[in-house]
Amino acid sequence: MNKNIAVIKGDGIGPEIVTEAMKILDRTAEKFGHCFSYEQLLMGGCSIDVNGVPLTDETIERAKAADAVLMGSIGGNTSTSPWYKLPADKRPEAGLLKLRKSLNLFANLRPAVLYSELKDACPLKAEIAEKGFDMMIMRELTGGLYFGARETREIDGVMTAVDTLTYNENEIRRIAVRAFDIAMKRRKKVTSVDKANVLDSSRLWRKVVEEVARDYPGVSYEHMLVDNCAMQLVKDPAQFDVVLTENMFGDILSDEASMITGSIGMLASASLNDTKFGLYEPSGGSAPDIAGQNKANPIATILSAAMLLRFSFDMDKEADAVEAAVDKALKDGYRTGDIMSDGMKLVSCSEMGDVIAANI
Ligand code: NAD
Numbered sequence: 001m002n003k004n005i006a007v008i009k010g011d012g013i014g015p016e017i018v019t020e021a022m023k024i025l026d027r028t029a030e031k032f033g034h035c036f037s038y039e040q041l042l043m044g045g046c047s048i049d050v051n052g053v054p055l056t057d058e059t060i061e062r063a064k065a066a067d068a069v070l071m072g073s074i075g076g077n078t079s080t081s082p083w084y085k086l087p088a089d090k091r092p093e094a095g096l097l098k099l100r101k102s103l104n105l106f107a108n109l110r111p112a113v114l115y116s117e118l119k120d121a122c123p124l125k126a127e128i129a130e131k132g133f134d135m136m137i138m139r140e141l142t143g144g145l146y147f148g149a150r151e152t153r154e155i156d157g158v159m160t161a162v163d164t165l166t167y168n169e170n171e172i173r174r175i176a177v178r179a180f181d182i183a184m185k186r187r188k189k190v191t192s193v194d195k196a197n198v199l200d201s202s203r204l205w206r207k208v209v210e211e212v213a214r215d216y217p218g219v220s221y222e223h224m225l226v227d228n229c230a231m232q233l234v235k236d237p238a239q240f241d242v243v244l245t246e247n248m249f250g251d252i253l254s255d256e257a258s259m260i261t262g263s264i265g266m267l268a269s270a271s272l273n274d275t276k277f278g279l280y281e282p283s284g285g286s287a288p289d290i291a292g293q294n295k296a297n298p299i300a301t302i303l304s305a306a307m308l309l310r311f312s313f314d315m316d317k318e319a320d321a322v323e324a325a326v327d328k329a330l331k332d333g334y335r336t337g338d339i340m341s342d343g344m345k346l347v348s349c350s351e352m353g354d355v356i357a358a359n360i
Helices: 014-032 045-051 057-065 092-102 116-121 126-131 169-184 200-213 226-235 247-260 299-312 316-331 349-359
Strands: 002-010 035-041 068-073 107-113 134-140 150-155 158-163 189-194 220-225 242-245 268-272 278-282
Touching: 002 014, 002 045, 002 057, 014 035, 014 068, 014 299, 014 316, 014 349, 035 057, 045 092, 057 092, 068 299, 107 169, 107 247, 107 299, 116 316, 134 169, 134 247, 169 189, 169 200, 169 242, 189 200, 189 226, 189 247, 200 220, 220 226, 226 242, 226 247, 242 247, 268 299, 278 299, 299 316, 299 349, 316 349
Parallel strands: 002 035, 002 068, 068 278, 134 242, 189 220, 189 242
Antiparallel strands: 107 134, 107 268, 150 158, 268 278
């Protein structure tokens, strides 16, 4: 199969980790008889440096024309980088928000899995880590508080800031359908997270999720308040299969879920629209503290590439092969610095890519 992948390496460790993911895609293509071609696009700080803006219209059009987008991460040190002296809508992150919106990427999937080899890196009590966990956080990505009208102005001499949280039933329904579809392929449980005891948007969320649930009698579902969910994630993460939630709650809960796996460098993500198209990126940021040192963990980006193969290209065998190659590298004791423990073999970012490629 011939496929065209738009590649946004981005800033910080982005170029290092995406290079390794491309190495894995190339090895997979060779092994399974495919041809992947890449088109490199600029977004984030590197685009500000070249184009004066974090995302150009041309980049959006070229990304849309590809079969899928593979991304690293964008942004710099938010205290020291000159990019953060720019107005908010000119900063690196504004490019990513605009790209998600332009590509209509409303469903964000973040698997949080505790690998048995990395149980020691899990910060939870041993008896909780021992049970392991494997959940998929489904976050609504193009609505809610991050996209509502906002302003800061003086009212009666007092500086006042307003952010608006809006959801309509269609936005809720399409992400709920995705969550139930994915639950059907997993352990058939959806936990829908909201703040229905306070927010109108959450009460509508709950009503629509209940309507969608009626079409999936084989999937059990429950509602959970977001504050309780934040606690349950550290108390009993094994209870979760698919966690469905709105944009801001999902932002926070998915970071919490990633922390309890032990390393942000292990966590993949996919952002999908209502076709096969998707944008695939690691859950972590650009890690300016280790950028350019060949120290970053490329596994999250490699697993994101596996999600790309599975969700955008329907290449399940190929995705399984990549995931198995990652498992084998961990079982064989290879570790980047962020997941290193006694007795293991410390490798660089590019060496980890080599080991995983050789396992395919
Ligand atoms: P971060 O995720 O970049 O880093 C947090 C910590 O995790 C750091 O210690 C870092 O070294 C470590 N880390 C992250 N990824 C790693 C990897 N692959 N391997 C090993 N260690 C890894 O978060 P931050 O420091 O809050 O943000 C830095 C920049 O990244 C900011 O500009 C932020 O806006 C941006 N950011 C971008 C994205 C994105 O591109 N989607 C997401 C989050 C943050």
